[in-house]
Amino acid sequence: MSEYKLLAPVTARRRGRRGVSPALRGERSVVRGIGVGLLWLVVAISIAALVWMVAQAFRDTRAILDDPWGVPASLDFGNFVRAWTVGDFAVATWNSLLTTVVSSVLTVAIAAPCAYYLSRVDNKLTRSLSLYFILGLGIPAQVILIPLFVMLNKVYLTDSIIGLNLVYIGVSMPFTVFLLTAFFRSLPLEMEEAAALDGTTAFGTFWRITLPLAKGGILTAFILQVISHWNETLLALTLLQSTEKYTLPVALISFVQQQTYSGADWGGLFAGLVMVVLPMLVIYVWLGRRLTEGLTLGMGK
Template sequence: MSTLTAPTTKTPPEPAKPAKPRARNHRGVSPALRAENNVIRSIGVFVLWAVVVISIAMLAWMVLQAFRDTRAILSDPWGMPATFDFSNFVRAWTVSDFATATFNSVVTTGISSFLTVAIAAPAAYYLSRVESRLTGGLSLYFILGLGIPAQVILIPLFIMLNEVNLTDSLIGLNLVYIAMSMPFTVFLLTAFFRSLPLEMEEAAALDGASALRTFVQITLPLAKGGILTAFVLQVVAHWNETLLALTLIQSTEKYTLPVALISFVQQQTYSGADWGGLFAGLCIVVLPMLIIYVWLGRRLTEGLTLGMGK
């Protein structure tokens, strides 16, 4: 319940800084906005903080368990690691081949995300700047893909790639990821380019820059933020993609992380549970996302929510 007192302890600084009371008010909690403090609300606030605490505790717990050996985890799931023993990570990294999988995932995610944005950005630019019946139709055509679930294209894709020997190949997987990400990235970037002011482009054109040069030298630098957002969103999506990787990749040395994790889980059925190694594997999947989130969190939430709100 101590959390409930937080607002009152936080308010004292406010009168201490009379210089700009306006700015503070505009941050959200003006008197008119504040709900009356009834019981239901208090419960709600309490529950929310409980959710926050449990989420963080779960994450911390998962990381900590990765430092304990399986027998200790099983005998006492609430225990803390006695020492920071990296043997789970070492074993997962070497014996279970998470090293190769991590490498594959990093390479695939990096390349496919970069190419996705590199290919989608010009298309989105064109669709946002030229208004004709053709571009309207094209935009609609790209948006259509947002609604097609991956399992629909799964089988034909497998057959097609098999014809050209691109199954069980990271190149094939990259190509598929790029194609699959087109609808969302084009959609997001089109909306973003539309939000950029036209004046600078017009000025550049008046100065005699070609359309291509205007795009490269004026629009792209202006759009850095949006492009970075699109890139990071693709990194998250490709890092976590499972169904297509599971279908298209068969040999162990080409597994991406999610596929390696699945195969690790399924091996346990035969070789006995190795929860220590499994937790280490989970950490390898989750922690890069955590780092990206801490680093670029605002972009991610904005990219995933702002585009939707409009």
């Protein structure tokens, strides 16, 4: 089919007598030039917006409102201090950090063996199990919101960091299992077979051969979980009620809502935004390539 279609341009050549460049380089057109220009403009605006946001976090509210385009006169951490102390961001940052790290580590630790099994044993049961896990990818969080709240309320796990961690682990299972299964499948079997020949047990081959080989994929899965748990808002907003349990996004929402009564504290707000965004920026700069690869690879199929 593709071959037939590829032939079509040949007939086009007879008609079009314009110079056919044998090489691919050197094709220039006005539209393309505009496109390239626009893209660079987008890049410039994105970076400028990020820099601008960070810069505003160091200015006080009055200065920000007077001249939103200004740059900070000095490095003033007042906004951060105020957000940290008044806005409950200190506790919230700690809660977010704890929840993100604990739930991401556990998610990967629980999903990895499962993905390994599903990728290595191929029978009816594992095929239907894989399908069962994939099912969860299509269920939006608002569906499970209310039943989850009711269930956790019965066992006193609402308004609790432990409960939130459990929920994050459960909700992350489909994606992580899916991603890691694809990753384990891509690993060569030969080393495992050789180890098995040498008398390593099945668990041993997983623990001592496959896991070290899969370090990259597991790290990718872990980082992807860190990002999604750090940013998760709807479940946290529903399950947490008391201020000292808030995670960062929930604290930010409550900070925004307080301002409608107490007047806008844009300085503090910008400081809060920076606290939400900066860790992601650090991770992205540090492990960016791995991330884009993991996300796009995991999406294949």
